[in-house]
Amino acid sequence: MAAPVLAQPLLLGMMRLLEYPELGEPQALLSFIERCVERGLTGFDHADIYAGGRCEAYFGAALRRAPGLRQHLQIIGKADIVPAAQDCSRWRVKHYDTSARYLRQAVDDSLARLGVERLDGFLLHRPDPLLQVDEVAETLNALVASGKVGWVGLSNAGILHCQALAQCVPLRCNQIELSLQAQHWVWDGSLHALQAAGLQVLAWSPMGGGRFGERLCSALDEVAADLGATANQVALAWLRQLPGRPLPILGSLRWERIEEALLGAELELDRPAWFYLSEAARGHEVA
Numbered sequence: 302m303a304a305p306v307l308a309q310p311l312l313l314g315m316m317r318l319l320e321y322p323e324l325g326e327p328q329a330l331l332s333f334i335e336r337c338v339e340r341g342l343t344g345f346d347h348a349d350i351y352a353g354g355r356c357e358a359y360f361g362a363a364l365r366r367a368p369g370l371r372q373h374l375q376i377i378g379k380a381d382i383v384p385a386a387q388d389c390s391r392w393r394v395k396h397y398d399t400s401a402r403y404l405r406q407a408v409d410d411s412l413a414r415l416g417v418e419r420l421d422g423f424l425l426h427r428p429d430p431l432l433q434v435d436e437v438a439e440t441l442n443a444l445v446a447s448g449k450v451g452w453v454g455l456s457n458a459g460i461l462h463c464q465a466l467a468q469c470v471p472l473r474c475n476q477i478e479l480s481l482q483a484q485h486w487v488w489d490g491s492l493h494a495l496q497a498a499g500l501q502v503l504a505w506s507p508m509g510g511g512r513f514g515e516r517l518c519s520a521l522d523e524v525a526a527d528l529g530a531t532a533n534q535v536a537l538a539w540l541r542q543l544p545g546r547p548l549p550i551l552g553s554l555r556w557e558r559i560e561e562a563l564l565g566a567e568l569e570l571d572r573p574a575w576f577y578l579s580e581a582a583r584g585h586e587v588a
């Protein structure tokens with residue numbers, strides 16, 4: 302089994318970066334990044350479509366104020382989603398593009414916005430039904446060989462997508478929606494299959510986007526009170542006990558939320574508590 306490509310308590314998602322007024326100036330964002338590194342959080346999850354590329358550009362503006370900080374960071378990029386507003390065809394339709402030309406240009410554009418020479422990781426953002434395995438594998442392998450990308454992976458991909466591409470290119474991770482609210486990966490063997498394939502699971506929206514139902518919130522509060530923890534810490538502990546110990550991508554950039562997650566990073570649930578929460582989320586007991 303290959304070692305996890307990312308070894309830290311959690312990743313920080315940059316999708317909502319521009320929504321935080323306290324990070325509204327490059328120096329403020331730089332101070333935030335430096336504080337994260339001091340706490341062992343070096344991984345930052347980007348994508349070219351986050352705020353139309355502005356999240357990458359703003360992050361890059363902060364890094365330019367302290368170029369030496371780059372060596373301490375692990376920057377992940379994603380691409381292949383073309384929003385309708387960026388479709389130059391007459392159809393103006395949202396679509397996916399995994400052509401060699403598009404992926405090469407997407408990486409170059411992300412590097413320019415971030416002001417860096419390499420993306421530590423690069424993921425295909427969504428499974429493309431028109432993906433040509435040979436072309437994509439050749440492109441991804443060439444990006445790694447060129448030094449523009451450190452390693453490659455997938456995002457939101459089913460196990461069959463992973464298997465098809467993994468025959469031609471070394472994949473390191475699959476970034477998926479995974480939480481108490483999004484459990485379908487848990488029960489059909491998919492997580493075990495990803496683990497067997499050596500793919501680290503990165504879990505986006507690990508807190509369900511703040512949309513946990515009333516029954517689940519009540520169960521989380523019960524378990525948290527029993528363990529002397531917070532409900533958020535318990536929800537992340539539930540996730541970490543899954544096969545392969547999925548790595549949560551925290552969407553919130555509020556420091557109190559980050560600190561809360563870090564303080565609960567070693568929290569563990571016993572099996573009954575884990576199943577109690579699963580049942581509260583699913584609405585029925587196991588068979």
